[in-house]
Amino acid sequence: MTNLARKEMCVLMRNGIELWLDSDKATTFGNDLTEGMRTVVKIEGRYLNTVDIVGIFTPQDLDDYKRIKNGQWKCTKGTWHAKGEDCKCKWQQPSVWEAPEVGRDTGAGLEQLRETVSRIKGNNGHSET
Numbered sequence: 001m002t003n004l005a006r007k008e009m010c011v012l013m014r015n016g017i018e019l020w021l022d023s024d025k026a027t028t029f030g031n032d033l034t035e036g037m038r039t040v041v042k043i044e045g046r047y048l049n050t051v052d053i054v055g056i057f058t059p060q061d062l063d064d065y066k067r068i069k070n071g072q073w074k075c076t077k078g079t080w081h082a083k084g085e086d087c088k089c090k091w092q093q094p095s096v097w098e099a100p101e102v103g104r105d106t107g108a109g110l111e112q113l114r115e116t117v118s119r120i121k122g123n124n125g126h127s128e129t
């Protein structure tokens with residue numbers, strides 16, 4: 001069999017062991033768990049005591065879990081930072097651009113722009129025909 005099922009979900013054990021399952025198996029296993037009828041369940045040839053199962057997680061969950069365990073933290077911009085590192089995201093990625101006030105209401109800015117353009121044209125007028 002060359003069928004390589006994608007391992008999409010992870011059963012995480014209290015001892016840190018990760019059992020990666022494809023989504024179908026994870027769903028079946030999850031249903032078994034939520035029924036809660038058994039204290040020992042079999043999955044992928046292993047027998048697990050259900051009290052030792054932390055949960056069934058997505059790869060993203062696992063990634064977050066490991067980062068947090070390593071002391072990393074996620075700022076409001078969604079960027080992970082190392083333990084003790086300051087977040088500078090708000091300076092690097094401005095979320096709101098302040099539109100310049102030029103040309104609003106009075107049209108003064110636009111007038112100023114016209115003057116500037118005509119001055120430049122006046123100064124360089126000879127170079128072009």
Ligand SMILES: [Zn+2]
Nearest residue numbers: 075079087089
């Ligand atoms: Zn940040």
